[in-house]
Amino acid sequence: MIRSIRNSALVLAQASLLLSLAACNKSADTAASAPAASAPSLADLNNPKAVAKAVNNTLPQGDKATPLTSYRKLDSGHQVMFLYFGMLNLPVPYEDIAEVYSAEYARSNDSFQRKDIIKALTPRIDQEIARAKASPYIMLEQSASNLLERYNFDKKSFTIKEMTSNDRYTYFNDNSRYTLGQTNATDFSALPVTDETKAREIEGYLSKYANLRMEVYCFAQDADPSARRVKLQVMKVRLFSPSNQLLAEM
Structure with a gap:
């Protein structure tokens, strides 16, 4: 979740910095994969969401040309944890990681045994963090009967419920300490389906409460x-039928 910026001085400092950066970078080349971001205006100074959006626009941008086969599936909270520390670039807190990664470490009260476990786990933890850092393109999969709202005839699209806000976050039950948030979820909230036959098919699944599967491709x-x-x-979204046929994508 992207938390609201409560301190007005911090808001002003961030926004001013962004305005300066935008002015300095006006003539710089824009990467082909990243859309041009408009600079925040003075009216945005007291709008935490506007500032947060501007801050997100300064983050590294994924390459849309990256093939889907290069995305690795993320289905564990431990994977999220390793990706988190890979992105953080700070000294690794091995004890904190071992508490959720090793049941033996968490159960032990013997300080010598715990030290031995940390020593044994350190190379593996380092390897997992390095692997996660080297693979920032990930795919999240979700299967449920309520992924979408009913068809919007005016917009010719289905609303993806989990993407109607950039403030939502998700986690895996095996390790819920580390979470995932999407900085541009709302850009993908409406799944366009202009073909009426395909829209009827998807609506039919929704009316029968059938489980649809959605793949969300993301860049950390x-x-x-x-x-x-x-x-x-978020880089791409794909929707599949219960029989694993591609229904729609964007």
């Missing part, structure tokens, strides 16, 4: 230590 942009959260940029 940053780590937020205040919330133990990895910030993700």
